[in-house]
Amino acid sequence: MAGERGGEEVTLLGHWGSPYVIRVRLALYLNGVPYTYVEEDLRNKSDLLLRSNPVHQTVPVLIHSGRPVCESQVILQYIDEVFVAGSGSASSDFSLLPTDPHERAVARFWAAYVDDEIGAPWDKAFRSGTEEERAEWMGKVAAAVPGLELGLRECTDGGRNGCFFGGAGGVGYVDVVLGGVAPYVHAMEKVSGLRLFDADKTPMLAAWLERFGELEVARAVLPDVDRVVGYVRMIHEKNAAKGAE
Ligand SMILES: N[C@@H](CCC(=O)N[C@@H](CS)C(=O)NCC(=O)O)C(=O)O
CATH class of the missing domain: 1.20.1050.10 (Glutathione S-transferase Yfyf (Class Pi); Chain A, domain 2)
Structure with missing residues (x-):
């Protein structure tokens, strides 16, 4: 199923034109992580977005197995840590951040x-x-x-x-x-x-x-x-x- 890997569901709340969302989509693609994409209407935000990011109420929000992660750079680092080679969630041996x-x-x-x-x-x-x-x-x-x-x-x-x-x-x-x-x-x-x-x-x-x-x-x-x-x-x-x- 799209957006699922070994029972771990990945959903991205986004807006097509947001540079912050685009960077997360780039990272998910590079890491080979399948995900479900949900386009938000930023003038009429969904309850899911408001519940998932109550502080800033902005996209992107990555929801991994029901748990939201907010702020694009935090999300990138989360993707890099969770979907790494050798982990149960590994998608590829690609890594965004260097090891040094x-x-x-x-x-x-x-x-x-x-x-x-x-x-x-x-x-x-x-x-x-x-x-x-x-x-x-x-x-x-x-x-x-x-x-x-x-x-x-x-x-x-x-x-x-x-x-x-x-x-x-x-x-x-x-x-x-x-x-x-x-x-x-x-x-x-x-x-x-x-x-x-x-x-x-x-x-x-x-x-x-x-x-x-x-x-x-x-x-x-x-x-x-x-x-x-x-x-x-x-x-x-x-x-x-x-x-x-
Ligand atoms: N610092 C945030 C910025 C996110 C952001 O500004 N998102 C905009 C879209 S580009 C947004 O959701 N705006 C809706 C709003 O401000 O109500 C990040 O890196 O994720």
């Missing part, structure tokens, strides 16, 4: 950077009512991108260890965290002409975006960019109308 404690710390640092320096101001831009306000927040996102380029340089040993944050191990934790944002990086270019991962300014991230999009997991999980473009435009229009009320 220092490398794990580095990966967690850059994943936090993605959420704090890129995700947080982007979220503010997404909620902005005016174009000026939105441009100001997106300016903060753009200002954080060169820092992330340094991170990719560090994780790949200046490009000697491939082009992903997972370095010699290939796609890893930070790639999955950032992967949820990838469709929005493309969409922003179409919506406002803003090229966040520019080949001249941040060549490693520009290459990352291209190579990540070519992966089987990306093709299987990432939403269509034009759908994201439509969604972003719809949110902008809605926010503008709200601001004019």
Whole structure:
């Protein structure tokens, strides 16, 4: 049955356009974990979502054998710990985080950077009512991108260890965290002409975006960019109308 492994049911409460949900779907795919996906209407949240994540009432929520796990990065680490090679729940020998404690710390640092320096101001831009306000927040996102380029340089040993944050191990934790944002990086270019991962300014991230999009997991999980473009435009229009009320 979909969503079950050895009697352990896995359900994901999500929203198709959420970068936080997309990263969890990337991780579940990479770990080969079968799950049942439940699309939430975020304007009319289900009782299951409200019961499972009463504090934040946000998606994603992963429900494993009836027990909810909230917050996307917590979920990623849970998936990595529970569905590991050698455990009863093992799906593959894939691991998101490296085994070396220092490398794990580095990966967690850059994943936090993605959420704090890129995700947080982007979220503010997404909620902005005016174009000026939105441009100001997106300016903060753009200002954080060169820092992330340094991170990719560090994780790949200046490009000697491939082009992903997972370095010699290939796609890893930070790639999955950032992967949820990838469709929005493309969409922003179409919506406002803003090229966040520019080949001249941040060549490693520009290459990352291209190579990540070519992966089987990306093709299987990432939403269509034009759908994201439509969604972003719809949110902008809605926010503008709200601001004019
Ligand atoms: N820090 C959270 C952020 C999750 C989040 O903001 N989810 C949004 C969708 S992108 C949501 O559920 N919004 C509904 C709401 O805020 O009411 C995580 O990493 O899971």
